[in-house]
Amino acid sequence: MPAAILARFVLLEARRSGLPWLAAASIAVALGLAAFLSQVSLTESRALQASIVAALLRASAVFLIAAHVASSTLRELNDKELERMLSLPLSRSTQYLGRLAGFALCGVALAAACAAPLLLWASAGTVALWALSLACESALVAAAALFFSMTLAQQVPAIAASAGLYVLARSMAAIQSIAGGPLAEASLPHELARWGVDAIALLLPRLEAVTRTGWLLYGPPDAGAYAAALAGLVLYTGLLIAAGLFDFHRRNL
Amino acid sequence: MNRDARALACVPPGVWLALGLSLAAQLAWQGTRQPAPPAAADLPPPPPVQALRLASFGEPEAAARLVALYVQAFDLGGGNALPYKNLDYRRLTGWLRAILELDPRSEYPLFLAARVYAEVPDEARSRIALEFVYQEFLKDPNRRWPWLAHAALLAKHRLGDLALARRFAAAIDHYTTAEDVPVWAKQMEIFILEDMSELEAAKIMIGGLLAKGAIRDPAEARFLKQRLDELEARIARGTKR
Numbered sequence: 490m491p492a493a494i495l496a497r498f499v500l501l502e503a504r505r506s507g508l509p510w511l512a513a514a515s516i517a518v519a520l521g522l523a524a525f526l527s528q529v530s531l532t533e534s535r536a537l538q539a540s541i542v543a544a545l546l547r548a549s550a551v552f553l554i555a556a557h558v559a560s561s562t563l564r565e566l567n568d569k570e571l572e573r574m575l576s577l578p579l580s581r582s583t584q585y586l587g588r589l590a591g592f593a594l595c596g597v598a599l600a601a602a603c604a605a606p607l608l609l610w611a612s613a614g615t616v617a618l619w620a621l622s623l624a625c626e627s628a629l630v631a632a633a634a635l636f637f638s639m640t641l642a643q644q645v646p647a648i649a650a651s652a653g654l655y656v657l658a659r660s661m662a663a664i665q666s667i668a669g670g671p672l673a674e675a676s677l678p679h680e681l682a683r684w685g686v687d688a689i690a691l692l693l694p695r696l697e698a699v700t701r702t703g704w705l706l707y708g709p710p711d712a713g714a715y716a717a718a719l720a721g722l723v724l725y726t727g728l729l730i731a732a733g734l735f736d737f738h739r740r741n742l
Numbered sequence: 743m744n745r746d747a748r749a750l751a752c753v754p755p756g757v758w759l760a761l762g763l764s765l766a767a768q769l770a771w772q773g774t775r776q777p778a779p780p781a782a783a784d785l786p787p788p789p790p791v792q793a794l795r796l797a798s799f800g801e802p803e804a805a806a807r808l809v810a811l812y813v814q815a816f817d818l819g820g821g822n823a824l825p826y827k828n829l830d831y832r833r834l835t836g837w838l839r840a841i842l843e844l845d846p847r848s849e850y851p852l853f854l855a856a857r858v859y860a861e862v863p864d865e866a867r868s869r870i871a872l873e874f875v876y877q878e879f880l881k882d883p884n885r886r887w888p889w890l891a892h893a894a895l896l897a898k899h900r901l902g903d904l905a906l907a908r909r910f911a912a913a914i915d916h917y918t919t920a921e922d923v924p925v926w927a928k929q930m931e932i933f934i935l936e937d938m939s940e941l942e943a944a945k946i947m948i949g950g951l952l953a954k955g956a957i958r959d960p961a962e963a964r965f966l967k968q969r970l971d972e973l974e975a976r977i978a979r980g981t982k983r
Contacts, residue, residue: 527961530811531853531858531961531962532853533807533849533853533962535959535960536803540804541804544801544804548799660799660800663792663798703803703845707847
């Protein structure tokens, strides 16, 4: 199966790159920082450690996968490797999906590595739910980074666009709450701004609802809410894949 | 490390010297600029909760605890003989309230208010911290009663305000509905009225919390043990005199 072979090559490349070392360094830094902060906390030291490690590792996993996807894809573009691959008897969809599958598997491996230290503070079941959520989140970020890398064809803009999308998606609930707050004046410009914010929110995934640190501190989430949050991620990843395929098929290499 | 790198001997002596000098200058410069611990006057007004939520990027639990550590550092370190005595408590309780709104299930702000900020030897400040604990208790009595129980003890023994202590004790009895609230807490008004020393009352309360498994955090258990020892030593000194 050609897509599986491509995915394997992507995984092999990730293994031979600095990605595993960077992941290990992120875990070490997160554990070190948590240990330091717990020394100065007067209470909730375990909750503090768990929350800091979880928050840092979540951000690290997402940043590492986005940077890896962008650098790997743009290296192929710049080295004309992509043109060579396209000369093979493989459809463009197979090429794109195979590559994305490899990156998504990298995200799954990163999520598993980042979740492992959390077993020190939370139950295995809760950590497994957190890890599955992070794996889906990483796959979404991989799809976004691949889309932006193919579309923008430059490393810095591709990473900046992926990071911008991610940060905006994670902050959108807070932005909406500010826009719809009771202290805001009821004027036409304000209403227009609020509608604008709501419209942008429709185009973003609800990342504030997934991979919650609260699950590790206060117990696993409600099954319905958890399934709905993950379904939102899967749906948005599908949208990014469709947009990426659309762009890739139109691309004149 | 890099196969393509040339030998170290290929680097000109001037570049070696420049690297060494610039590194030494950086170390010397930073060595003379040790940051001072944040003073009471440095505590800024609390930001709006929505701003904190926005800055947390969807990690309110981690942000709440980091903000608690940030606030805790003000007017604490250095050669400060009486920590927190200069803090603006209105501002401080604003921060604690913002942290609680960020993560309502965190116990850190109530712990700081009841066991750290309310114990300063300044009656006005202590009352502000105790009132904060009372107001926040009303929002979630079944989870926050231990802090109000401690506030009742402080009101009786530190402030000598029996009416305030009874108000807090009565609130625990009146507003808590959970079955896991112990009998001694529900009947706290009785042992507020009894002629019991602060140490005895604190021992009953902390012992009760430990026995019930309510204090699981090692840092908190260590802190409470230290407080009990200090109380014991203070009372022993008072008896000798």
